[in-house]
Structure formats: C-alpha cells, structure tokens
Amino acid sequence: MRPLFHPAIEDVRPEAILHALADPHRAAIFATIMRAGCVEACSALSVVGDRVIPKSSLSNHFKVLREAGLIRSERHGVEVRNASRWTEVEGRFPGLLTGIINAYAAAAGARERERGPADPR
C-alpha cells in the first residue's frame, strides 16, 4: 500500500480545513485526536457521540482530514496511527483551529445546559 498522501504545510488551504471541520463527526474525531495525546488509531473512533460510523465512512473522514492537512497518518503494523498537525497549522493560520474547536465546545456546552446539566455526553 502506497504511503498516505499529506500536503506540505504551505499547500494547506483554509477552505479545505473549513470544509473538513464543517462536518461535526470529523470535528469530533479531530478534537479527540488532539485531546488523546495526539495519537489515535482509526478504529478507536468508530463511535462519535452516540452514533456508530461505518468503517468505510470513517476511512473517508480520515482521508478528508489528512488531505486537508489536519492530521498525519502512518501505518504501524496492522493499524494506522493519527497525529494532529495542530502546531504546524497553528503556525500557518494562527487562531484558526482554536477558534473552531472552541466554537464547537461552546455550542455543545450550550446544548447540554439547556437540556439539563446531568446529561452524561
């Protein structure tokens, strides 16, 4: 299998990043990769929120994130490990990812607050 394609940081385009993160599933996946010490196998993420994502869709989500320049994926034996390219992207587009991740967090917080603070999600 050929090595997975990753754009150089100077070829990363804002519209690709916004498009990648405009999907809440992908945004959740990306947030998880970041939080999880920056390495995460694909299969560990097959449940996002309360929804099971089929393998083929997941694979595609990772491809979109990868080609947008947001993550770096490499094969380790039978599994693929994903690291976020946060610092690179932050260096090129300061404040972009922070703003996006915070926005999703704020929206999730607001949703939780209005449907009862005991919601375990």
Add this chain to the structure above:
Amino acid sequence: MRPLFHPAIEDVRPEAILHALADPHRAAIFATIMRAGCVEACSALSVVGDRVIPKSSLSNHFKVLREAGLIRSERHGVEVRNASRWTEVEGRFPGLLTGIINAYAAAAGARERERGPADPR
C-alpha cells in the same frame, strides 16, 4: 415577499458557519461586507476576485450566509442590504471569525508572494 429568515444568535451552529465560509466565494463576499462598513447591496458583489458570479448563485450564497447567522439582510425598496452580524457571532464564538478571515488573508498573501509581488489582485 415574506421577511427573510434569520436564526437567533443562540441557534447559530458552528458547522453552519464553517460550511458557509468553506466556499472561497462566500468567504470573499462576507469579508467584503465586513470591510465595507457592514452594509452592501447584493449586486455590488457580482464580481468576486476575477470571476463573475451569476445572479442565481449569488442569491443562493447570500441565503447560505444569512441562514448560517453570518449576515442580516433587509429589503430597502428594490434592493437588499446586507450587514454582517460580526459582533453577535464574535460574542457567541470568540475568535472564530477572526481566525477564519485571517486564514484566508494569510493564504491569499502567500499566493501573491509566490507568483510575484506585483500581482494586483
């Protein structure tokens, strides 16, 4: 014609904003509305970059921006005036719009620099 629909600021979802601004045309339109003292008629924007956008597409772009909560449009006689909802959105999702607009500006700057600094675009 019924009044144009605008979401309340607390109903604005980050994915809608990202989706709206993931299109470089729409991002350019939004950036222009902001720079232009926050009011701009639709037709003033029929040329974005070096590309002429058909009326129907433009109308649709405005609708997407409006329903994402990014602009407020109101009829003034025969024309529609558009104001950016920057401060509202900034209050709800701090840093989001700034990060996005800066990212596009950075990308445009880089493109210009590499194809010759005399590029008038």
Add this chain to the structure above:
DNA sequence: TCCGATAGTTCCGAAGTTCCGAACTATGGG
C-alpha cells in the same frame, strides 16, 4: 509456509447537494 483474524481501503450505486440559465416576483419611477 499457510491460515485466520484484524484494521483499513476501494468500489460503486443510491441519495443528497450545488451550480446556473430561464422564468418569475416585488418595488419604484415616469
């Protein structure tokens, strides 16, 4: 070496979205 299990990728059809020309609607002026 061969086999089975595991982890992902590719393929492809159905469903959904976007684009844009043409027809339509609303408003103001003469």
Add this chain to the structure above:
DNA sequence: CCCATAGTTCGGAACTTCGGAACTATCGGA
C-alpha cells in the same frame, strides 16, 4: 399602467457524500 431594476425560485445537469460488500495488507500461530 408599464417598464426597469434587483432578487428569488425552478429545474435539470454535474458533482459529492454515504455506506454495504468486496478487497488488501499485516501480524501471530500452527
């Protein structure tokens, strides 16, 4: 009342996304 202007809606072609089934790569064990 009619025309011009500014936008919206309609509809079909082109593109994108989703997800099941089939495929591929790698590891561990016999």
